[in-house]
Amino acid sequence: MRISSKGKYALELMVYLGRNYGKGSISISEITGDSFSIKYMEKIAGLLNKAGLIKSERGVEGGYKLVKDPSEYSIFEILNAVEDNLAPIKCVLDDDACKIKITCKTYPIWDELYEIEAKFLKDKKLTDIL
Amino acid sequence: MRISSKGKYALELMVYLGRNYGKGSISISEITGDSFSIKYMEKIAGLLNKAGLIKSERGVEGGYKLVKDPSEYSIFEILNAVEDNLAPIKCVLDDDACKIKITCKTYPIWDELYEIEAKFLKDKKLTDIL
């Protein structure tokens, strides 16, 4: 389960929104400050929005806000909304064949590993890192 | 913890050697058959050899063999021998800074996730998948 910067920043964004839960919409520029690319964060926010994890409002005073209590977000659902494939190896979800003589003796390892990772991230809630 | 094809094939190779433990050296071409790149597998075997996990013998009748009983190999040490970074995100081991306003609130998640993954893979032995 390799986490890309997309996943990392998505989580940082959600932490920021979680800390400001109930205070209305928060703009991307407030979240990133001057030190980070607004454009890149916009794209990430767009993914979270499409996945239904946050709600957007356009225009002046616009921004994003959480749609439910921070305690109800698992880390898993946040990462899963922006990452392409959280499995430790593609074949766990993609079903491509091994090109080697002995056919995929190792599959159960990846499968079990993924289950363990997913469980941990599903049990962990956004409130745990606020 | 994203497993690359290098890690996957390293493990398949170790499985093959494990199944033939005590039968002398096994050549790469026997392991891969015609269906897979001998050259690529050679490189992977070289990494395992350098890490001290297998022992090589050159020349006719040469090949590779395990240096200890299959039950003594953890999956972790096998993957760790060929993968560059098993951590879920580089900063867990590389110590690079977050480029975002709120500084790395998420770090403990990656760290804890890595510990869980590593424990699972350390407890799992090569014999478990023979």
Add this chain to the structure above:
DNA sequence: GTAATTCCTACTAAAATGGTATAGAATATA
């Protein structure tokens, strides 16, 4: 000597990553 094997180093095509750029649509406020 010859064939089979590992060892070593360099190269490369394709994919993924981490953004940037440009333009457009919606909205609060003056």
Add this chain to the structure above:
DNA sequence: TATATTCTATACCATTTTAGTAGGAATTAC
């Protein structure tokens, strides 16, 4: 209504990583 501010959508691009390929040198059994 005009304007500034914000999200939305799509296309583009440089760098890094991945997944091999290629060629040959060294070693050893026979």
